[in-house]
Amino acid sequence: MTQNTPLPLRPHEVRHHVQSAAQLRARGVSAAQTAAQCLPGGPWQQLLPGVYLLHPGPPTGEERLHGALLYAGRPPVSARRPAAPAPAGPPYGEAMATGPAALTLYGFSSAPPVASLHRIDVLVPRTRRLRSTGYVQVLRRAGLPRPVLVGGVPVAPVERALADAVAGITDGSMARRMLTEAVRGGHCEPAAVVQELSAAKLLGLAHVREAVESLLAEGRAVAESRLYEMVRTRGLPAPLWNVDLRLPGGPRLGEVDAYWPDQAVAVEIDSRTPSEDGEAHWSAYADKRDHLERLGITVVHVTAEKLRETLEQQATVVRTALMAANDREPAAYVVILPR
Incomplete structure (x- = not known):
């Protein structure tokens, strides 16, 4: 087998053409074979430590996200017989997307496309010894929230994703747009967002305080609108x-x-x-x-x-x-x- 010959992997085993080293080993691909496939001119490339992109050329936004979660999750993968059915979805351990990438998955228009993000925030337990690398920003926190599955991807709850997104920006207008959209779009209530911002010790920042004022005003307006609707329609x-x-x-x-x-x-x-x-x-x-x-x-x-x-x-x-x-x-x- 030459270095330019793609290894025979089943399509359902190669979701988004991104695989971890553990997943490749489970398919019988040795570390040496993986390294050979990633040589210059080869069909594969290393996306992140222990994570590989099984095609040449730049990764898509979806592939970058999948790779970030595989890197942060590092779930154990056991070898299976070729005839065994594929799992329903890719395992990510306890890792979940958060920050702007998570807001994009929730459909926030104020969040940029995943493909344009310079970094992808991933939430993991505080006990994990894992460093940020490449485009992956690892956020280690105690008491992880229960993730929400969005298109099969584990994502932090909206209020947590908002707090992590706001923590990484200094643009007050951007923070205000994100927080306002969360309430206006019915994703969550202001109290839940403020609680997360308070827990993250972000309320002392001037641009966050200003954004929270807009958030509370928007939340009040939305609640009054629902009260008007209740009287009118009931x-x-x-x-x-x-x-x-x-x-x-x-x-x-x-x-x-x-x-x-x-x-x-x-x-x-x-x-x-x-x-x-x-x-x-x-x-x-x-x-x-x-x-x-x-x-x-x-x-x-x-x-x-x-x-x-x-x-x-x-x-x-x-x-x-x-x-x-x-x-x-x-x-x-x-x-x-x-x-």
Whole structure:
């Protein structure tokens, strides 16, 4: 066999034409044969340490991603008989794509194509002794999240991928576009993103803080839009939107997102994030709710996540509160002002 003669490998064994040394050995290809195939002018080339591209010419973006995961995963591969069926998908061990590459797989328009990325971020357990090399940036973290399979590729959850992407850029406008798209596209809620950014100790960076402000504003707008949709499409009577409640000639009671004065029912969207003083902020919510309910006003507390995932259930809660108004004592008179 000459160095320019491709070794006979089954197509299903060569997904994206990228194989690890362990996979090649499992097919009976020795290290010497692999080295011969990768000589100048040969049909193969070494893509990364222990990872080989089984064709000449530059790798595609998909091949680069597959190679990065094979390099970082280093899963054990046992020899199989030629007649044995191929596995359903390539094994990557505990490695998963994160950062911009993961966002691209999720369909983010603000993330560049994988083929154009100078580096591909891969998440592995902190206990792995593995260095970044070539175009692969290895991120070793404790407590890995459960990966999401996107097209058969293990990918970090969106909020984790966002935090890893933001950690690698200094362009505030780029960070803002990514975070805003995450919420606008319904990929995740702002609180989950802020929690990951806080855990990564990124909230102290000026460009990240500015991006988070845009994220929270977008999240608030999306949640309000879902609340409007709930009222419009679930047969609920139209409320007064975004009003401030006060006692006549007395103190301010607080703002609510929707209010039905005839039934004395209010809806409030919980917009807290992990970056705020959770206990103090929740205490303020609870105090306002208790004060309103002592005046006979029913407060329905909803979150952006509930409005996204269980809209029908939230509509039922509001409808029940409205229907129960006739069975309650009349509420105290309050002054209603636009917010």
